[in-house]
Amino acid sequence: MLNFILLIFIYIGIYAIAAMGLNLIVGYTGLLSLCQAGFLAIGAYTTAVLMTTFHMGFWESMIISGFIASLFGILIGIPTLRLKGDYLAIATLGFGEIVRNVILNWDSVTKGPMGINGIPGPSIFGTTLSSMDKPAWIVIIWIFVAATYYFIRRIIRSRVGRALEAIREDEIAASSMGINTAKYKIGAFTTGAFLAGIAGSLFAAFNQSVAPLTFDFMMSIMILCMAVLGGLGNSFATIVGAVIIVLASELPRLMGISHIIPPQLNQILFGLILVLMMIYRPQGIIGRIKLNYAKIVKEEISDLEK
Amino acid sequence: MPLLYTQNLRREFGGVIAVADVDIEIFKDSITGLIGPNGAGKTTLFNTITGLDFPTSGHVFFKGEDITELPAYKITRSGIARTFQNIRLFKDMTVFENVMIGRHFRGNNPKIVKNKFLNFILGRIYVKKEEKDIYENSIKWLNFFNLLDMRDEYAKNLPYGKQRELEIARALATEPEILFLDEPAAGMNPQETDSLMKTIKRIRDLGITVVLIEHDMKLVMNICDKIIVLNYGKKIAEGTPSQVQNNKDVIEAYLGKTDD
Ligand SMILES: Nc1ncnc2c1ncn2[C@@H]1O[C@H](COP(=O)(O)OP(=O)(O)OP(=O)(O)O)[C@@H](O)[C@H]1O
Numbered sequence: 001m002l003n004f005i006l007l008i009f010i011y012i013g014i015y016a017i018a019a020m021g022l023n024l025i026v027g028y029t030g031l032l033s034l035c036q037a038g039f040l041a042i043g044a045y046t047t048a049v050l051m052t053t054f055h056m057g058f059w060e061s062m063i064i065s066g067f068i069a070s071l072f073g074i075l076i077g078i079p080t081l082r083l084k085g086d087y088l089a090i091a092t093l094g095f096g097e098i099v100r101n102v103i104l105n106w107d108s109v110t111k112g113p114m115g116i117n118g119i120p121g122p123s124i125f126g127t128t129l130s131s132m133d134k135p136a137w138i139v140i141i142w143i144f145v146a147a148t149y150y151f152i153r154r155i156i157r158s159r160v161g162r163a164l165e166a167i168r169e170d171e172i173a174a175s176s177m178g179i180n181t182a183k184y185k186i187g188a189f190t191t192g193a194f195l196a197g198i199a200g201s202l203f204a205a206f207n208q209s210v211a212p213l214t215f216d217f218m219m220s221i222m223i224l225c226m227a228v229l230g231g232l233g234n235s236f237a238t239i240v241g242a243v244i245i246v247l248a249s250e251l252p253r254l255m256g257i258s259h260i261i262p263p264q265l266n267q268i269l270f271g272l273i274l275v276l277m278m279i280y281r282p283q284g285i286i287g288r289i290k291l292n293y294a295k296i297v298k299e300e301i302s303d304l305e306k
Numbered sequence: 307m308p309l310l311y312t313q314n315l316r317r318e319f320g321g322v323i324a325v326a327d328v329d330i331e332i333f334k335d336s337i338t339g340l341i342g343p344n345g346a347g348k349t350t351l352f353n354t355i356t357g358l359d360f361p362t363s364g365h366v367f368f369k370g371e372d373i374t375e376l377p378a379y380k381i382t383r384s385g386i387a388r389t390f391q392n393i394r395l396f397k398d399m400t401v402f403e404n405v406m407i408g409r410h411f412r413g414n415n416p417k418i419v420k421n422k423f424l425n426f427i428l429g430r431i432y433v434k435k436e437e438k439d440i441y442e443n444s445i446k447w448l449n450f451f452n453l454l455d456m457r458d459e460y461a462k463n464l465p466y467g468k469q470r471e472l473e474i475a476r477a478l479a480t481e482p483e484i485l486f487l488d489e490p491a492a493g494m495n496p497q498e499t500d501s502l503m504k505t506i507k508r509i510r511d512l513g514i515t516v517v518l519i520e521h522d523m524k525l526v527m528n529i530c531d532k533i534i535v536l537n538y539g540k541k542i543a544e545g546t547p548s549q550v551q552n553n554k555d556v557i558e559a560y561l562g563k564t565d566d
């Protein structure tokens with residue numbers, strides 16, 4: 001039982017990283033993206049291939065995975081960020097499906113539907129972790145959760161965050177204030193993709209295997225649910241959203257009644273959560289935190305010489 | 307040479323010719339009024355000049371350079387700012403933040419803006435100096451409009467007249483050489499309009515050239531050095547307020563043709 005709870009919190013951590021990345025795109029910048037699972041898949045498979053075929057270590061593979069995912073973030077970002085609202089969402093949805101299909105059919109590299117097995121665990125302090133070392137994994141993954149939280153906080157509290165907020169409020173006004181909106185939008189998209197790539201890499205190394213069916217559209221929706229449920233534009237709320245969503249989807253197994261609950265129930269559950277939230281609490285459980293940039297800047301510059 | 311001029315500027319929407327081969331010249335340190343009946347193409351002309359819309363044909367020159375194809379943010383950076391007919395403030399941001407965004411891309415020293423990414427990761431000292439510059443300049447513009455005591459209000463909570471002023475403050479924070487105002491007095495009461503007239507003159511006295519669209523004829527006739535009249539996308543007249551007031555075509559455009 002303890003083992004199972006540890007397992008759940010490992011997954012919560014991995015999803016929280018990807019969901020905070022998505023929150024940067026959707027919550028802070030106001031772009032609806034439905035392909036976070038695609039970036040996770042790219043991260044997971046990059047790590048899988050680098051570690052099995054090229055016998056690279058985990059930590060190098062993870063960094064490379066993050067960058068490859070963000071590279072795809074740029075590639076999809078440039079043509080699609082001209083699109084607005086619904087059109088952008090549909091384009092990202094298509095991208096996620098393309099990624100999944102490429103992985104499914106590029107047998108020579110991805111081993112197709114079989115997936116890649118036998119991914120070694122990361123080595124740390126001279127020992128190699130396996131999926132069994134759950135306490136160590138919990139620590140590693142939640143360090144990444146904390147780092148992601150801090151990283152996003154740093155971005156949001158800076159002038160970059162101010163620009164993202166302005167773009168979300170009114171993109172046309174922002175561009176006529178001299179803000180290069182395309183640059184910031186692609187930046188947010190790429191950073192979100194990078195974080196999903198890192199999450200995917202952790203996912204692959206923890207499970208020591210990857211399979212294409214994992215990274216389906218439902219996963220993108222689940223990650224979106226986490227960000228929406230907690231409250232868009234609030235990284236802490238996103239973590240809370242990840243806790244709730246993963247717990248809710250594992251509840252049948254936790255209560256030992258998984259054999260009588262069909263697995264499709266999850267999908268119904270996510271759909272229901274999205275619908276109910278949109279009707280009754282569109283701002284999410286916790287809601288957005290509005291920063292006061294004038295105060296932040298005043299504090300920040302208080303130690304500068306006159 | 308004019309500070310800004312257009313050559314055969316044209317914008318068509320399907321069959322509608324919103325701006326029909328218009329040439330205008332804006333001289334430095336002047337206040338130019340752009341008037342015309344509803345739908346005459348005034349806003350469209352502003353949009354094509356400021357890069358929010360692109361002309362079907364023709365050119366825009368600013369300080370001798372062709373800026374026709376530049377995107378809006380580059381046009382703003384080159385020294386052209388604007389406000390909107392339907393106020394476009396960042397509604398859920400504070401008054402102070404709105405002005406800070408106006409100042410966003412300008413550091414007071416070119417060295418400061420360089421290596422932004424490295425600064426962000428490392429020392430932060432240059433980023434801090436840049437932020438300080440943004441902060442202090444925002445205070446300056448808030449003071450200019452007496453908005454400082456409302457600095458922490460959300461823009462959407464300001465009275466209408468104050469929102470219009472805040473939008474001008476935000477535009478001025480970009481440090482423009484030329485400022486385009488699209489119906490700045492719309493929705494203002496007579497006192498507010500009077501104070502706006504004084505403000506526009508103060509802006510001109512700072513060495514900023516002003517172009518404004520306005521339906522309030524008292525305001526236009528009082529403060530403009532030159533007036534350009536559009537009708538059905540065409541420039542039908544230009545000149546001093548008194549020249550334009552007595553122009554037969556202008557009277558016809560506004561009152562309808564009275565041939566008897
Ligand atoms: N995006 C657009 N698509 C189609 N037609 C447009 C568009 N923008 C403007 N028009 C048309 O172009 C013409 C000029 O419109 P514009 O808004 O420039 O007029 P205006 O002089 O600013 O009028 P007002 O005094 O009412 O603000 C109108 O016939 C309008 O319907």
Ligand SMILES: [Mg+2]
Binds near residue numbers: 348349350391
């Ligand atoms: Mg108009």
